[in-house]
Amino acid sequence: MGQHAGRFGEYGGAYVPETLVPALAELEQGMDDAFADTAFNADLASWLRDYAGRPTPVTHARRLSQETGGAQILLKREDLLHTGAHKLNNVLGQVLLAVRLGKRRIIAETGAGQHGVATATACACFGLRCVVYMGSEDMRRQALNVYKMRLLGAEVVAVESGTATLKDATNEAIRDWVSHVRDTHYVIGSAVGPHPYPTLVRRLQRVIGDEARAQCLERLERLPHVVVACVGGGSNAIGMFAAFLDDAAVELVGVEAAGRGLDTGAHAAPLSRGRPGVLHGAHSYLMQDGAGQVLGTHSISAGLDYPGVGPEHSALRDSGRVRYVSATDEQALAAFHRLSQLEGIIPALESAHALHAAAELAASRDAEDVVLVCLSGRGDKDIDTVREHDPA
Amino acid sequence: MSIRVAPRTRFDDAFSARDAGAPPGLIPYITAGFPHRDATAVLLRAAQDGGALAVETGIPFSDPLADGPTIQRAGWRALQNGMTLQLALEQVAAARAAGLEIPVAAMTYVNPVLAYGRDRFMRDAHAAGLDGLIVPDLPFDEADSVRDAAHGAGLAFIPLIAPTTPDERMRRIAASASGFVYCVSVTGVTGARSALPDEALALLDRVRAATPLPRALGFGLSRHEHVQALRGHAEAAVVGSALIDAVERAPQDAAGVVERFCESLIQGP
Numbered sequence: 001m002g003q004h005a006g007r008f009g010e011y012g013g014a015y016v017p018e019t020l021v022p023a024l025a026e027l028e029q030g031m032d033d034a035f036a037d038t039a040f041n042a043d044l045a046s047w048l049r050d051y052a053g054r055p056t057p058v059t060h061a062r063r064l065s066q067e068t069g070g071a072q073i074l075l076k077r078e079d080l081l082h083t084g085a086h087k088l089n090n091v092l093g094q095v096l097l098a099v100r101l102g103k104r105r106i107i108a109e110t111g112a113g114q115h116g117v118a119t120a121t122a123c124a125c126f127g128l129r130c131v132v133y134m135g136s137e138d139m140r141r142q143a144l145n146v147y148k149m150r151l152l153g154a155e156v157v158a159v160e161s162g163t164a165t166l167k168d169a170t171n172e173a174i175r176d177w178v179s180h181v182r183d184t185h186y187v188i189g190s191a192v193g194p195h196p197y198p199t200l201v202r203r204l205q206r207v208i209g210d211e212a213r214a215q216c217l218e219r220l221e222r223l224p225h226v227v228v229a230c231v232g233g234g235s236n237a238i239g240m241f242a243a244f245l246d247d248a249a250v251e252l253v254g255v256e257a258a259g260r261g262l263d264t265g266a267h268a269a270p271l272s273r274g275r276p277g278v279l280h281g282a283h284s285y286l287m288q289d290g291a292g293q294v295l296g297t298h299s300i301s302a303g304l305d306y307p308g309v310g311p312e313h314s315a316l317r318d319s320g321r322v323r324y325v326s327a328t329d330e331q332a333l334a335a336f337h338r339l340s341q342l343e344g345i346i347p348a349l350e351s352a353h354a355l356h357a358a359a360e361l362a363a364s365r366d367a368e369d370v371v372l373v374c375l376s377g378r379g380d381k382d383i384d385t386v387r388e389h390d391p392a
Numbered sequence: 393m394s395i396r397v398a399p400r401t402r403f404d405d406a407f408s409a410r411d412a413g414a415p416p417g418l419i420p421y422i423t424a425g426f427p428h429r430d431a432t433a434v435l436l437r438a439a440q441d442g443g444a445l446a447v448e449t450g451i452p453f454s455d456p457l458a459d460g461p462t463i464q465r466a467g468w469r470a471l472q473n474g475m476t477l478q479l480a481l482e483q484v485a486a487a488r489a490a491g492l493e494i495p496v497a498a499m500t501y502v503n504p505v506l507a508y509g510r511d512r513f514m515r516d517a518h519a520a521g522l523d524g525l526i527v528p529d530l531p532f533d534e535a536d537s538v539r540d541a542a543h544g545a546g547l548a549f550i551p552l553i554a555p556t557t558p559d560e561r562m563r564r565i566a567a568s569a570s571g572f573v574y575c576v577s578v579t580g581v582t583g584a585r586s587a588l589p590d591e592a593l594a595l596l597d598r599v600r601a602a603t604p605l606p607r608a609l610g611f612g613l614s615r616h617e618h619v620q621a622l623r624g625h626a627e628a629a630v631v632g633s634a635l636i637d638a639v640e641r642a643p644q645d646a647a648g649v650v651e652r653f654c655e656s657l658i659q660g661p
Contacts, residue, residue: 015502015529017458019554019579021561161464167455174457179580181556278503278529279455291476292507293454 006195011311014194016281023181028196030101047092052082058215063342071362071369076212078376085377086236087118093204095122098185105129105184109173111166112302113145115189120154130154133172135165163296166306190233191310194281198310205239213243224372226251230354232304234313236376255357257299258326268297270309271317271324284311300329301349327356348377398570399546401523402495407606415623417445421632423466424449425475427643432483438647442654446495451480453501458528460583462633477508481520488521497524514545524548524571532565555579555591566603577611584634585612596625616660
């Protein structure tokens with residue numbers, strides 16, 4: 001691994017224990033070989049088509065656009081993918097890669113449980129042993145997904161250390177990998193972590209943006225004016241944005257979780273309010289105190305409740321190519337209800353952050369303009385959380 | 393590659409003063425700020441009184457991904473106790489003022505060092521009486537600027553070598569090292585284990601073929617027999633989790649525990 005491998009400007013890198021360095025080099029080599037192999041790419045494409053349900057449609061949110069009173073809002077429907085979120089794109093690719101590398105044991109971290117469910121699903125398909133690390137606090141919040149993972153044959157390990165959420169589950173997954181690196185592949189769930197993960201995950205999620213771009217061109221005979229996606233670790237966003245980065249006229253907007261408000265400290269918005277630092281193997285924006293200790297986060301959405309962000313987003317923030325905004329818990333909840341009632345689509349709370357920002361952007365634009373939103377997942381998993389907040 | 397020449401530190405003196413045939417020297421690991429905020433200086437001194445060759449002080453980080461449950465727990469407690477890099481340096485300086493003479497290495501993760509300011513940390517660490525720095529999440533490929541800053545300030549930069557490290561990479565790591573090389577006994581995280589792993593001795597012999605620098609073996613060592621078994625294979629043995637466990641069992645007598653534990657590891661029970 002060279003000095004500047006896996007850098008996005010000053011961000012990225014591979015800040016990991018020495019034990020893992022050879023495994024990351026092996027993964028990088030395996031990834032390059034696999035993507036250069038037409039048989040591997042054909043195999044992945046067929047799994048995505050015949051098993052996961054790709055391509056996902058783009059839906060015109062007619063009533064939402066009308067009520068917003070501005071640009072037309074289009075939804076890229078990752079909620080319709082098998083297991084209910086974009087996570088499976090990444091997992092199928094990584095599990096195929098793990099099989100190719102001869103790894104028979106798969107580990108993953110999960111926050112909301114979507115990545116854990118996707119990983120357990122793919123492991124069931126390929127007959128691989130699957131261990132998922134999940135913060136005990138998240139297990140309580142997402143009991144349904146815990147049960148699903150167990151139904152699928154995965155072992156779910158409760159993580160009690162630190163804040164008992166996604167960041168601690170990630171620490172524990174990395175520790176497991178350090179201890180079982182020879183026979184285990186770590187399926188990281190977002191565009192975070194040490195090189196080559198951010199590049200690998202972007203490559204596997206890019207199918208979202210490539211499809212959406214082609215679908216817009218076919219349907220509208222033009223590109224969207226604005227593309228919006230939520231950003232926790234940032235995998236659906238980087239998958240969406242990757243296809244549009246070279247289209248200078250397309251405005252790209254990432255939406256972080258402002259939790260109870262950016263000024264309360266109770267949020268998960270490192271690009272808006274963090275400083276660069278090193279967590280989970282990469283240099284990137286990070287929520288940390290003055291002494292470099294990582295701060296606890298808050299978001300109503302477990303999938304965005306993470307103090308770090310993928311390193312490529314840090315570079316895109318600094319370059320200005322992507323604008324990063326935020327939505328509060330309350331705004332996301334309102335957008336959740338609005339989409340449910342106007343379109344008959346119950347979105348994931350993560351995606352609801354993007355929907356809020358998309359509606360604000362659409363409201364200030366002409367009716368001929370197009371705002372494309374990545375609807376990264378469906379909201380079934382969030383029903384209990386939303387019900388707790390429902391005044392009725 | 394590093395352009396700075398590695399400085400001479402107390403580690404070089406301590407290792408060169410050892411008899412060639414002697415059993416490995418002991419390097420106990422003590423989490424700064426554990427079990428009490430102000431315990432550090434006293435415990436470093438207790439390690440010296442117990443016969444340690446050198447001592448390693450762990451400065452806690454919120455997300456210690458190379459550490460097992462014992463050191464995680466101690467680090468978490470230390471953070472709750474208000475431990476910071478700055479406070480740890482003040483405590484090392486206090487220990488020096490109170491007669492601590494053995495070499496001291498700080499083990500911490502890279503983010504607190506970056507937050508403190510890399511160059512400022514190195515200067516302050518050297519001024520406080522630290523001799524070396526161990527950063528488990530800063531592998532060779534990412535270490536250039538931190539290692540140069542450490543060497544520039546007169547600190548040894550002690551790299552880790554793992555059983556998974558290939559020979560060629562090991563030679564490059566060792567060529568950049570100063571003080572000693574920290575050999576990781578297992579493919580795993582820190583934590584006391586009952587037996588010395590088979591791969592440990594094989595690793596130490598591979599390291600000897602790659603460098604003349606002293607070798608310390610760490611991760612998992614907990615007993616006098618483990619230390620004895622390293623005679624001829626390693627120049628030092630690092631013991632962390634087993635010592636922290638012992639302190640945790642009797643926090644009111646932490647200094648006595650550290651001193652007696654060091655003695656028993658060196659001399660036997």
